[in-house]
Amino acid sequence: MTAESAAAGTAMRQVAIVGAGIAGLGLGIRLKRSGQDDFVILERGADVGGTWRDNVYPGASCDIPSTLYEYSFRPNPLWSRRFAPGAEIHEYLREAAEQEGLLPHLRLNCALNEARWDPDHECWQLDTAKGPITARALVMAAGRLSEPRMPQVSGLGEFAGRAFHSSRWDHRSLAGLRVGVVGTGASAVQLIPEIASDVESLVVFQRSPAWVLPRNDRAYTPTEARPSRSELARDAEELFAARLHGSPAAAELERTAREHLHGQVPAGRLRDLLTPDYEIGCKRAVFSNTYFPAVQRSNVVLEASALQAVDRTGVMSLAGRRYEVDVLIFATGFEATRPPFARIVTGRTGSLAEHWSTGMTSYASTVVHGFPNLFVLDGPNSALGHHSAFEVIEAQFDYVLGALDHLRAGGHPLEVTETAEQSYTDLIDRLAARTVWLHGNCSSWYRDGSSDRLTLVWPERATTFRSLNSTFDPTVFISP
Structure with a gap:
């Protein structure tokens, strides 16, 4: 969409949010509760829920305690289990959207095709599956678990059976x-x-084993x-010590995992x-009491090497x-370190993918130099390896709401300085250097494949993230 079409009368929205998962819905709720109605939530799917709409495989459930895996401003006293099943989380998000009045703001089956900053009208021009939208501010809430990562395997197109992510x-x-x-x-x-x-036979391809x-887990009684x-959050914060390279806490966690393995596998x-053969914690935590028994079944084979090739009837x-x-x-x-949406978001000097060509960077894990009035939720260095994603995402809500208040009061676009982004990137690198994510023979999806930097995980405690990144500071933005 061009600047001319905006000038021709396309209605201006104050905020366009892309994605109706945890981040997009949560920000919508916060906007609605603060009395702001001039926003739209674009969702490419036919329903809300994001990760929990898409991941419906058998056994899909949360690995964070249920009471931590909810909006702090919308507690659910009726979780059925300590770790909520995926379908229950999806229903929680659907109810939140309906009961908080978000349905009139939702545009389902409305994929974003392109977003382009319009410097003449100081707004974002969006090309969507349901037509053009103009917005003063753009919030990317597409998440990091939205685009399946499929390996390049020879012969996959010739396979006669069913193949899916x-x-x-x-x-x-x-x-x-x-x-x-x-x-x-x-x-x-x-x-x-x-x-x-249920299956006749099962072969599991393992490139590297998981700790x-x-x-x-257990079910809660109805009463x-x-x-x-708050107690669960304090307990979770203590787990960060086990993410520090060579720490006693990491050694203790590894002992627990090793005892679990030895107790279930002769x-x-x-x-x-x-x-x-790597230090525990460098990959995403895995929790199960049934996995080791399953791979010992007589009809299951653990193939301790990668899938190399596929033919019509089998695999090698x-x-x-x-x-x-x-x-x-x-x-x-998933395509996490190089989110596909970065290719279709074009700022003042180029695309977000170009800006992130050597790995994702930002300021406050939310704003990016060269992209005025753009806010990225659950993006660069905003995952947690020890705690609930809601802790970081809710801090980002506070930051974005502060920025939007400033926009309404000040008028001029908000673009963070290059110096501020570089300073924040340097901080991330210093904090990351002491963690298991950059040590211990670790190779994980938390690190960028090009630069080898830690670009997904916040390498400190969640309370530190909130302290540093939940309050909007206008002094780090370019003056008009």
Whole structure:
């Protein structure tokens, strides 16, 4: 959409939010509660919920205690379990959207095709599946778990069976079929025990084993009081000590995981294959009491090498072993460090993808130099490796609301200075240098593939993030 079309009369929105998951809905609720109605939420899907709408594989559930995995301003006293099932989280988000009055602001089945900063009219011009939109401020709340990552595997297009990503689950029965699962991360560890007893055979392709911790889950009784959010938050913050390279806390956590493995898998070749050679915590935490028993079933094979090639009826591992399969499931994660939306967002001097060509950078994990009036939620260095995502996202809500208040009062666009972004990037690098994410033989999706920088995780406690990044500071923005 051009500046001319904006001048021709396209209605101006104060805020356009892209994505109706946790971040997009939460910001919408905060806007609505503060009396602001001039916003729209664009969602490419047919429903709200983001990650929890998409990930409906068997066993999908949260790995953060339920009482921490909710909006602090919208508590749910009725979680059924200590770790909520995915469908329950999805329903929580759907109810929030409806009961908080967001439905009139939602544009479902409305993908963003392009967003371009219009310097003449000082606004964002959006090309969407349902027509053009002009907005003074643009909030990208697309998340980091929205675009499935599919490995480049020779011959996949020739496969005669069913092949799909775990976040695009094929609901047809797997009973009696020969199945391959690629990956041993959080999704794989949840779904493998759920399908292993139904299939004829199951081969699990493991590039590197995961440290698996006990999953202390249980159902709540209907009248039972849920744990205190503040107590759970304090407990979670203590876990950050185990993310510091060489720390006693990390050693203790590894002992717990090793005892869990040894308690469920007898000494021998399989236990050796399931034992990681990297420091615990450098990859996403995995919790399960059923994964190790599942891979010991007589109909399950752990293939301790990557998937190399696919033909019409089977698959070949990097180690040269071939397996006949009817179904191939890719539990291979998401395009997280290089979010695809960055390619379609163009600021003052180029695209967000170009700006992030050597890894995502920002100021306050929310604003980016060269992109006026743009706010990115759950983006650069805003994931937590020890705590609930809601802790960081809610701090970002406070920051964005402060910025929007300033915009309404001041009038001129907000663009953070290059110096401020570089200073924040330097801080991230200093904090990251002492963590397990940059040490301990670790290779994970938290690090950028080009620069090897830590670009996804906030390398400190959640309370520190809130202290530094929840209050909007106009002094770091370019003066008009």
